[in-house]
Amino acid sequence: MDNQINNILEKNRDRYLKQMIEFLSIPSISSDSTHKADVRKAAQWLADDLANGGLEHVQILETAGHPVIYADYLKAAGKPTVLCYGHYDVQPVDPIDKWNTDPFKPVIKDNIIYGRGTSDDKGQVFMLAKMAEVILEATGELPVNIKFCFEGEEEIGSAHLDDFVDDHLDLLKADVLLVSDTTMLSMDQPAVSYALRGLCGLEVRLQGPKGDLHSGVYGGAVQNTLHAMVELLATLHDKKGHVTVDGFYDQVIPLTDEERITCTKLSNDEALKKELDVSSLYGEEGYSTVARIWSRPTLEINGLFGGFQGEGLKTVIPSTAIAKITCRLVPDQDPALIGALLKKHLREQLPAGVKLDVELMDHAEPFSMPVDHPALKAAHNALEEAFHTKAILSRQGGSVPIVNTFHDKLGLAPILMGFGLDSENFHAPNEHFHLQNFDRGMCALIAFLFDLPKQMN
DSSP: OOHHHHHHHHHHHHHHHHHHHHHHTSOOBTTOGGGHHHHHHHHHHHHHHHHHTTOEEEEEEOOSSSOEEEEEEOOOTTSOEEEEEEEOOBOOOOSGGGOSSOTTSOEEETTEEESTTSSSSHHHHHHHHHHHHHHHHHHSSOSSEEEEEEESOGGGTOTTHHHHHHHTHHHHOOSEEEEOOSBOSBTTBOEEEEEEOEEEEEEEEEEOSSSOEEHHHHTTTSOOHHHHHHHHHGGGBOTTSOBOSTTTTTTOOOOOHHHHHHHHHHOOHHHHHHHHTOSOOOOOTTSOHHHHHHHSOEEEEEEEEESOOSSSOOOEEOSEEEEEEEEEEOTTOOHHHHHHHHHHHHHHTOOTTOEEEEEEEEEEOOEEOOTTOHHHHHHHHHHHHHHSSOOEEEEESSOOHHHHHHHHHHOOEEEEOOOBOTTSOTTSTTOEEEHHHHHHHHHHHHHHHHHHHHHTO
16 A cells, blocks of 8 residues: 555544544434434534545435435546445444443543444444545545445434435446445454345234233133244244245255355354353254355344233233244345245244234345456455455345345445454444454555456456
């Protein structure tokens, strides 16, 4: 990388970190209406920072929910256009008593910054915004055309972003989508992702008698909805970890031999057990741990509740039982079809004495792209330059629904080049971000912008 750029990164590092802390201190919790003004404050902060960094046409664009920030710099004639996406909203902080520090008063200790949004995704959004500022300060021009689209609703499902994209197709037109909202494989092993799992979520509700019943008076005479729910949920898997819903695997694209080998090499079961403090791992038989996370569909019970939840005992037969279920899906599974198959299975396996209601909830399409795309090559080169090791072409076990939106509506090739770690507690107490990866990530993002035109000629 150019020495002048390195010098600017080094000279301004303390100032950048102070600015990042200022940004992270805004409690932009999109799911909580009491923080609506804070979400807008974060949007304004980000817009101001982009403008101060030399970006042009900075706008705060309204949606039916929280606003979208747009900015651009379009002076590289004949060069590719990169659309940078990220989100400035964050998850709630509960349970607050599990935090070692105030989630919205970020602190730096041992070159790690702690606070809500440090890893997901405000810290990485800040990096995207700064990469253009650094290059402009060093050279006065950018090697590509660049656009920014930062939203404030990712943590609540990006409910209004599809409509926003439909209304701004010309404004968002580009060649490549750059997203820094994914993770590396380990502290010293960067990755660029070419595939994401999708999502199908549903709520299952069983209704028994008209109200909770005294277990002494009615026990043995009526169905217990919690018993029925446990029996019903037990039909969803066999003892080998396979999902038993008819048709669930019909659309799954098998792994290639090369992908299987890569997943096996990257699987370190002993290290994962130690990290998670579990005695054994569990999953679909016949696949390595990484293969199960990256490239196999799953069905998980995320919540199960009903009856008495308080301290002590209350001898009732619950009238209602509820389960929350999500499926992670892989190419070419269709979330709508999977939802329909699940509803059919649950109806067919329903125990006697209860009524069933199934509500389909969040969904996202899985995604994959050709591994020989030139933009992936540019990302691979940039990561190798910054981390001094070859990057892994990886899949991601999670979902980034907006990737499909930008790909389907704008034809963009998504480059998923994130710098977080799975162990950094995003969505949990004590979220943090390793600043070593802030430094290396900044170098990688800048190197990507310089290499992209070479690869896409």
